[in-house]
Amino acid sequence: MAWFTRKDKGIRTPTEAKKEAPDGIWYKTPSGKIVHMRELKSNSYVSPEDGYHVRIGSEEYFEILFDNNKFTELDPEMTSADPLDFVDTKPYPSRIKQSQAKTDLKDAVRTAHGKIDGLDLCVACMDFNFIGGSMGSVVGEKIARAIDYSLKNKVPFLMISKSGGARMMEAGFSLMQMGKTSAKLALLDKAGIPFVSLLTDPTTGGVTASFAMLGDFNISEPGALIGFAGPRVIRETIGKDLPKGFQSAEFVLEHGFLDFIVDRRNLKRRLVTLLKMLNEEKAETKKEAKKVEKKESASR
């Protein structure tokens, strides 16, 4: 006799009673490598086997960058209005609500300040999950205010872009955010405060054509798509297939628009190295000031 005999015949489990393997435990990279989520997380969301950089959002970037994941968020409650009463296949406000429910985010950017390796830094990080990381009034305003914070407190500014471009549902208002953010960056530039722009996968359209390309340092992650026009639009315009690797971070580096590409696992270290170099003078003046203080107190 077999060691196991099926006693009941024709067992049918109703769908609602079926137990599924929980989602999101394993991650499969485009090249087919499988990695446990816990391992992926501890590896800055880079697949250890093939170096694939998984698309992540503000929550993950803040965690990677800020010391002990400690930071102060700026304008966390700001949300989109609907100045144009925009309706396409559905009204804009319901799109917003849907996205908010799906992502647990208020809009497509979060801004915060905190310390990285002890250095002050103000960061604006886009979330692609929120309507394709598109830029409307909220994104523009939050970035503008983050730059204001950097200006006021003389803190370096890091912009992490991840966006399909301007948000159509705010039409002209979205377009003018390109102007607004660039205006603030002009002031930051004049004030001599460092601005690092990290362009992540994907960064296109009005975001590329404004703040993302204006860094003192434009940097990116391996394989990120970076461009002004999207590949589909270009293909349709010129009626030809696009060369392999076109608009990849490596391509953009080769053409001279990026300073370097950094593996996300080294991002924090590279940023800190760079910012410390720029901060040298300040550190020196602080030391000088301390010396003077000491002398003064000694002479007293």
Add this chain to the structure above:
Amino acid sequence: MLDFEKPIAELEAKLSDMTKIASESGVNMDETIKSLENKIEDLKKDTFANLTRWQRVQLSRHPDRPYTLDYIYELTDDFVELHGDRSVSDDKAMVGGFGTISGKTYMLIGQQKGRNTKQRQMRNFGMANPEGYRKALRLMKLAEKFNKPIITFIDTPGAFPGIEAEERGQGEAIAKNLREMFMLKVPVICLIIGEGASGGALGIGIGDRVLMLENTWYSVISPESCSSILWRSWDYKEQAAEALKLTAGDMKSFKMIDGIVKEPLGGAHTDFKKMSSTLKRTITKTTNELETLTPEERINQRIDKFSQMGVFNE
């Protein structure tokens, strides 16, 4: 000819026939002619007072509509066109140079469209490449150096989406113009004379005064592309135009532009001389206003104005 221009044109043809018959036959038809003229005038007023947004988009692209160089030649007594970005090439979709208007020297820059197939190809349909934006910036810096006010003429279906444009940094070129234009010490007046499509338009559109001609549009995307993306079909362009609220009136009411320049009844192309003289007056008046401010005041106001744009809840 556009659909809504046809009934007017038909009446105008009838009028010219009638005048011809009257003069040939010697029959007095003055009264009939007069009444037909009034009818035409009424129809024009009625048609152009009630244009839909899409109809304005059509007018902004009218094949007879004046382009940048038409205005520049008409407005200036002398014009010296300047070429090249000093790096890659001379972009023929972006023109510019010093010119005098009523005895005063300006830097005049704008996108240029072509009138026939050959010209359209040469001008790349008014779609500039990165070198066009860099040429524009070079000319703006020249204007700043010699303390001349800048006038930009905006008329583009967008910055060119091509392989070379990407290789040479279309995004970076536009971005840099935005940042640099905020810091220009001289007065900057931007005129939207036709199509103001997205970043390609804004790339020469940061000014102390941004003015739109009555029958132009300015938005983040063309109605056609908007339709294709949001409705997944090209057939919703009229609805897209309505939704985008892209006319001069819309943009003024949202405070995204500073003013509207009135066009002759029927559009800029129906009375080019009148349109040009209106523009000339506008340019002179606006420049005089701006020159009462110091460079710092202008820069601060320019930055403040754009910083105010946007609607959100908090």
